[in-house]
Amino acid sequence: MNGQVLSLVTSRLATTLVTLLIVSFAVFFATSMLPGDTAAILLGQAATPEAVAGLRKAMHLNDPAIIRYLRWIGGLFYGDLGTSYANNMPVAQLIGGRFVNSMKLAGVTTLFSVPLALLFGITAAMFRGSLYDRVVTFFTIGLISVPEFMVATSAVLIFSVYLKWLPALAFANEIHSFGELLRVFAMPVITLTFVVAAQMVRMTRAAVIETLNTPYVEMALLKGASRPRLVLRHALPNALGPIVNAMALSLSYLLGGVIIVETIFNYPGIAKLMVDAVATRDLPLVQSCAMIFCLGFLILTTFADIVAILANPRLR
Amino acid sequence: MKNTTTNWTPTDDAMIENAIRRGATRRELLQMMLAGGVTLAASSAILGRSGAALAATPVKGGALKAAGTSASTADTLDPAKASLSTDYVRICAFYNRLTFLDKSGTAQMELADSFDTKDAKVWTVKLKKDVTFHDGKTLSSADVVYSLNRHLDPSVGSKVAKIAKQIASVKAIDKNTVEITLDQPNADLPTILGMHHFMIVAEGTTDFSKGNGTGAFTVEHFEPGVRSVGLKNKNYFKSSGANVDSFEFFAISDETARVNALLAGDIHLANSINPRSMRLVEAQNGFQLSRTSSGGYTNLNIRLDLSPGDKAGFIEGMKYLVNREQIQKSVLRGMADIGNDQPISPANPYYNANLKAKAFDPDKAKHLFEKAGVLGQSIPIVASEAADDSIEMAVVIQQAGADIGMKFDVQRVPSDGYWDKYWLVAPIHFGNINPRPTPDILFSLLYGTEAPWNESQYKDQKFDKMLHEARGLLDQAKRKEIYDEMQVMVSENAGTIIPAYMANVDALSGKVKGLEPNPLGGMMGYAFAEYVWLEA
Numbered sequence: 107m108n109g110q111v112l113s114l115v116t117s118r119l120a121t122t123l124v125t126l127l128i129v130s131f132a133v134f135f136a137t138s139m140l141p142g143d144t145a146a147i148l149l150g151q152a153a154t155p156e157a158v159a160g161l162r163k164a165m166h167l168n169d170p171a172i173i174r175y176l177r178w179i180g181g182l183f184y185g186d187l188g189t190s191y192a193n194n195m196p197v198a199q200l201i202g203g204r205f206v207n208s209m210k211l212a213g214v215t216t217l218f219s220v221p222l223a224l225l226f227g228i229t230a231a232m233f234r235g236s237l238y239d240r241v242v243t244f245f246t247i248g249l250i251s252v253p254e255f256m257v258a259t260s261a262v263l264i265f266s267v268y269l270k271w272l273p274a275l276a277f278a279n280e281i282h283s284f285g286e287l288l289r290v291f292a293m294p295v296i297t298l299t300f301v302v303a304a305q306m307v308r309m310t311r312a313a314v315i316e317t318l319n320t321p322y323v324e325m326a327l328l329k330g331a332s333r334p335r336l337v338l339r340h341a342l343p344n345a346l347g348p349i350v351n352a353m354a355l356s357l358s359y360l361l362g363g364v365i366i367v368e369t370i371f372n373y374p375g376i377a378k379l380m381v382d383a384v385a386t387r388d389l390p391l392v393q394s395c396a397m398i399f400c401l402g403f404l405i406l407t408t409f410a411d412i413v414a415i416l417a418n419p420r421l422r
Numbered sequence: 423m424k425n426t427t428t429n430w431t432p433t434d435d436a437m438i439e440n441a442i443r444r445g446a447t448r449r450e451l452l453q454m455m456l457a458g459g460v461t462l463a464a465s466s467a468i469l470g471r472s473g474a475a476l477a478a479t480p481v482k483g484g485a486l487k488a489a490g491t492s493a494s495t496a497d498t499l500d501p502a503k504a505s506l507s508t509d510y511v512r513i514c515a516f517y518n519r520l521t522f523l524d525k526s527g528t529a530q531m532e533l534a535d536s537f538d539t540k541d542a543k544v545w546t547v548k549l550k551k552d553v554t555f556h557d558g559k560t561l562s563s564a565d566v567v568y569s570l571n572r573h574l575d576p577s578v579g580s581k582v583a584k585i586a587k588q589i590a591s592v593k594a595i596d597k598n599t600v601e602i603t604l605d606q607p608n609a610d611l612p613t614i615l616g617m618h619h620f621m622i623v624a625e626g627t628t629d630f631s632k633g634n635g636t637g638a639f640t641v642e643h644f645e646p647g648v649r650s651v652g653l654k655n656k657n658y659f660k661s662s663g664a665n666v667d668s669f670e671f672f673a674i675s676d677e678t679a680r681v682n683a684l685l686a687g688d689i690h691l692a693n694s695i696n697p698r699s700m701r702l703v704e705a706q707n708g709f710q711l712s713r714t715s716s717g718g719y720t721n722l723n724i725r726l727d728l729s730p731g732d733k734a735g736f737i738e739g740m741k742y743l744v745n746r747e748q749i750q751k752s753v754l755r756g757m758a759d760i761g762n763d764q765p766i767s768p769a770n771p772y773y774n775a776n777l778k779a780k781a782f783d784p785d786k787a788k789h790l791f792e793k794a795g796v797l798g799q800s801i802p803i804v805a806s807e808a809a810d811d812s813i814e815m816a817v818v819i820q821q822a823g824a825d826i827g828m829k830f831d832v833q834r835v836p837s838d839g840y841w842d843k844y845w846l847v848a849p850i851h852f853g854n855i856n857p858r859p860t861p862d863i864l865f866s867l868l869y870g871t872e873a874p875w876n877e878s879q880y881k882d883q884k885f886d887k888m889l890h891e892a893r894g895l896l897d898q899a900k901r902k903e904i905y906d907e908m909q910v911m912v913s914e915n916a917g918t919i920i921p922a923y924m925a926n927v928d929a930l931s932g933k934v935k936g937l938e939p940n941p942l943g944g945m946m947g948y949a950f951a952e953y954v955w956l957e958a
Contacts, residue, residue: 188856190495192494192495192496193493193495193496193646198496203645221839257825259679259682262679262682262686263682266682266683266685266686266688267682267685267686270686270687273684273685273686273688274679274682274685274688275674275679275683275689277649296824368679369675369676369679370676370679371679372489372672372674372679372683374647374648379495379647382493382495382647383493383494383495384838385494385838386494386496388495388496388497391495420722
């Protein structure tokens, strides 16, 4: 790794940190502007003006926003996510198990969707314009256009209600064997794979085709390289940057954007936890979830950018 | 069955079954069915089937799985803080109350052996003997004193603190006797103490995560916002005990997903089924619906102190313009009883059956709007998903208005923050009231001058006086008379239009038996876990 690469990577990491700080600011003030008073929502029917005032004081809700922000960000810095307003449990404890569940789902989905997307994307590019390419294109565009609640609900209707092959609900904490794991994860993973893989197939195909059109690939062709060698040895390494970027963008969705899948399969993941937290105005929980989603997104895109930098032959 | 009758669906079966439970005679039922075009031969077959469902003997064993509508990290096993159906289901399984409201809304003794009073002010409660908590401790009067006093402690944050405030003191007389003194007479005390929040916990309990109660199940697993599992309590004081060995409860907030989970066989029971999904459930073999007339309702509130509600004749006009029958039939798909603009439902013993709902009469409404000088103006009505079916109801009213030249501007607002920002605030908006067991609670909460939720700002000193008087009366006939008149007053003078009392519809697998309607809500007043059984 030479000096130029090092400085590019360092500046990319610095950008990530600054972005994270800006996001934390935005998350904090956006959630503070949610309508409805936290204390009043927590007290429900028992909310008398005195009780609300007392609770607001106890929860430091009367402090200026900037003080509350600094206290929060300071806590985050030391790994303290705060205490939930709704049930007084540490936020870290509430998030813990749910986060693991989300990571499991995201992991299994990645394991399936990435190889599938690469396979279809690259082969479609290799046989561009053929019947095979057109079939792949037709299905990926079709899947991108169908909203995931439609995919998920149809899957439940077909495989659970009519065929009774798979459970309609996915309980991550009831898995004792590999068979059970497959049964429980089957439908959520299929649904998510449909959604994310379709995007990745399109982007991979476009990136590979673009490099196939460059002069050096033409040169390799003229020198008599076989088609697979042309694609895998000459074109693919140069298309790696955009492909990894597309994958990172699609996969970052798996952490926070899967609320519909979690809702339909009743999967106890972190996205649903955040939606619940918004409903109860549990701000420490909402803010921590938002930061986790943001962090996941930044890690993936930063990773993709670094891979793109390292894969760039001009910097080697 | 469908071969011999026309238009007869399992929904109608459920209706008949419900009527039998409410005590309708065979003759009345036959009339009901003949009116619906069912032949005499077919109707006796229906009656036979509905009756058979009620007379079966419980089967022991099995693991019951049920799903409710909402769960969050705020889920709790503390009865005082319980706020949603998921909490109610859990606390009903793990704890007991002093009394239990049966299907007719009458208080039956549960942990209490008897409730005695001379003046409805000082009550002597005898407790059952040999009742033990899950941790082995025997129930004594100290536990009851502790449990009731918790509601009076502001730091507990009890949801029924306002209702409990009338308790002036709770004393233990001896090991099994408690004396409850109220600050003023209230003959409803046994019914009030049958509400979910008044479950009895062990003296000194501050950590509720163990759910240490006297109930039919012990806590095996409880994860807020995710699920809970209860195991049958082997030492339960009721000899019958629970029928199932274990039950699991969680929430599936998406209604379609809830119905699908039931149809796929993942759960046995799903509550709060939308009228729109009912046909889907009925179309499948081996599934049925249970309808509970619990008396909850969605109502149109017109504030009497703001324009246009303050203009003479406007509210009366609106009462004629609301097409109750259409709301009951099309918006609520028949899963409701027509309402007569007062909060007590037909399922309640105090319901005034002589008070008729206002008929749909657009001409009369038009005349009244003209008199009020509002005809032709555009009047906003605030509706939201937050108040069940209110958007559909608003549209029905808007259509009726359009026919007589009255423009209603239906403002659909988000559920989030609805109860803070619009309810009780906007001049015309929708409310959504959960069922309550006694007229006194409903009137004090919604119509008294001091009522915290006085939706239309109805104020009447005579009404307040009657409310106070009826509260302390032990003479049931006299009491009914007063409540009858109060229902007429509210119906005529308040700005709340109650088009229909909604039924709660639960969907269940054909394997689940023994589920009965209960006035405290769906799923047998949320206490189903102890009573239902699973047929092999």
